[in-house]
Amino acid sequence: MNEEFMQNLFRIAEELSRAGWAEANAGNISVRLRPEEYPTDPAAGPWQPLAIAIPALAGEQFLVTAKGCQIRNVPHFPRRDCGVLELNGDGTAYRVVWGLEGTVPTSEFFAHLLSHAVRKEQSGGAERVILHTHPVTLVALCHVMELDSVKLTRLLWSMHPEGVALFPGGIAYLPFALSGSREISAMTCEAFQKFPMVLWEYHGVFASGRDLDHAFGMIQAAEKCANIYKAACELGGVTRTLRDEEIAAMASFLHLTPAPGILNLSGGANHAL
Ligand SMILES: [Zn+2]
Structure with missing residues (x-):
């Protein structure tokens, strides 16, 4: 992953935790990535259907935090506590292309x-x-x-x-x-x-x-x-x-x-x- 992008994410995760706004597994983050922020070492998982097609986001990639993750742990376990999802060309399905190792995207x-x-x-x-x-x-x-x-x-x-x-x-x-x-x-x-x-x-x-x-x-x-x-x-x-x-x-x-x-x-x- 883009080092500067990840360092910025880690800093905000720490700020959220320090502010007392992300107790236990509270809070979640998603970022619609710019192409230069896409994973440099992608490993595409299987496509999974979305409940509703979202054509406005077709082909886009998103960094998301993991379900149940503790925001304060994101800087320490980034490949477990967050990941990157890619939407397919018509916005009907997504797949994990980086991270979310042993986890799934936030319930939100x-x-x-x-x-x-x-x-x-x-x-x-x-x-x-x-x-x-x-x-x-x-x-x-x-x-x-x-x-x-x-x-x-x-x-x-x-x-x-x-x-x-x-x-x-x-x-x-x-x-x-x-x-x-x-x-x-x-x-x-x-x-x-x-x-x-x-x-x-x-x-x-x-x-x-x-x-x-x-x-x-x-x-x-x-x-x-x-x-x-x-x-x-x-x-x-x-x-x-x-x-x-x-x-x-x-x-x-x-x-x-x-x-x-x-x-x-x-x-x-x-x-x-
Ligand atoms: Zn909440």
């Missing part, structure tokens, strides 16, 4: 592939990484308030001016569903039509980014905003936040377009808190 593998198909189209091919992890404070927010995509994104953006700068696409909120189910895959794909990041209620985040650092950074920024909210609550409660006009000005200053439908710029109430 199909949700990852469907997510890649949506985000590849939405980003014009720029986004290549789907990262799933369990950031503590974002998950805790689900337990203390009723949320939806607008309320969650607006709350986070209002906590720090770099919120809208670092995840201008916002974050969708999905009601509880069983992980690994078709239902959560379908809801995540629908949310990814509009948002590059999704919070699964009581569970964790699915984020799509251009590369590993971009996906990790978006989650880190959203978690930072949630932590600022938590700290403000601990200091006696939130009484002041960035106003929607100030968030919009920040985005405009950086030539970013915030996710539509989040900010209320009509002069009404400033915040939904």
Whole structure:
């Protein structure tokens, strides 16, 4: 495997573990590889059919983490704890071409592939990484308030001016569903039509980014905003936040377009808190 690519993967795996977002076998990663990142020593296994054809990803190769693997172990056992899958020419089947020695792809593998198909189209091919992890404070927010995509994104953006700068696409909120189910895959794909990041209620985040650092950074920024909210609550409660006009000005200053439908710029109430 491409040494620089693998070192970057190992660094992000360690960061996820150190952040406390990947306990035990939690979390999974997939990367739609560039041709220069394809395995240099491929060993193709048998073709296996996909439950649903994904022609948008035909012929592509993906690095995926293994089912049940502990993210912190990926740097130490890369050929066991991750691997590379190749899709066939019409996107109806896949085979392992590197790694996954004695293991199988993450149970979220199909949700990852469907997510890649949506985000590849939405980003014009720029986004290549789907990262799933369990950031503590974002998950805790689900337990203390009723949320939806607008309320969650607006709350986070209002906590720090770099919120809208670092995840201008916002974050969708999905009601509880069983992980690994078709239902959560379908809801995540629908949310990814509009948002590059999704919070699964009581569970964790699915984020799509251009590369590993971009996906990790978006989650880190959203978690930072949630932590600022938590700290403000601990200091006696939130009484002041960035106003929607100030968030919009920040985005405009950086030539970013915030996710539509989040900010209320009509002069009404400033915040939904
Ligand atoms: Zn999870």
